[in-house]
Amino acid sequence: MTPKAGTLYGIGVGPGDPDLITLKALRVLERVPHIFASCSTKNNYSLALNIVRSHLNGAGLEHLPFPMTRDAQVLEEAWDRNARRVLEVLATGSDAAFVTLGDPLTYSTYGYLLKTLKRLQPEVRVITIPGITSYNAAAALTHIPLTEGEESFYLVSGAMGAARLREVIDTADNIVMLKTYRHFDDIYQALEELNLLDRATCISLCGLKGETVVEDLRHLKGKRLPYLSMIIIKKKGRGY
Ligand SMILES: C[S@@+](CC[C@H](N)C(=O)[O-])C[C@H]1O[C@@H](n2cnc3c(N)ncnc32)[C@H](O)[C@@H]1O
Secondary structure, rough: OOOOOOOOEEOOOOOHHHOOHHHHHHHHHOOEEEEEEEEEOOOOHHHHHHHHHOOOOOOEEEEEEEOOOHHHHEEEHHHHHHHHHHHHHOOOOOEEEEEEEEEEOOHHHHHHHHHHHHHHOOOOOEEEEEOOOHHHHHOOOOHHOOOOOOEEEEEEEEOOOOHHHHHOOOOOOEEEEEEEOOOOOHHHHHHHHHHHHHHHEEEEEOOOOEEEEEEOHHHHOOOOOOOOEEEEEEOOOOOO
């Protein structure tokens, strides 16, 4: 008799501090026999896995390699391969977890994995457990309210430089820009042009070794940011 397929738990483990894992996530992580985490094809490193490591009870750990490319076909092949591997484990009857940094449905490989799983096997059982996002943790660290009253709040990506920032700046009251590290020069220039340097705060490695908060972005001019960096911009100022 074929075993009843297991359930996949898509788990957000928070942005770095292992104490920022939810109780719900913890309970699943303590009991699932198999844990997946994505890693780059260049190395076997997963920060999400490192964050949860101290909470595990001997689960099997497996990296799912995702290439760092924008080539849609290469990416699709990788998601397909990885989703098939997850389905293979679930088909044995074992539950499994896929851990991701922050929240699993916010700029995360989990979204792609989920779509591919559903396409390959629409009846697959998946439970998603939300996680504390990097910008929620950064707001708490800096005591910066993300949005108040009738204000708007935009979450944008800096992966293409300042383009998204320029798109939303006229209507946004508050902006959080993630993925700022690769094109920080361009983002800095845009903030300067838009007179926002005094209204922006840069938070790097929140909750992790090397955590930094820079309130005067001029100190960062020409510098390289760590991969885990974001900028919180409050158009009306920080309020203090
Ligand atoms: C692929 S996105 C992942 C976002 C994540 N799913 C979340 O909920 O926050 C990666 C970006 O998130 C931000 N990030 C994630 N963790 C961070 C941390 N501990 N400190 C600062 N920024 C972080 C950085 O902007 C980084 O480039």
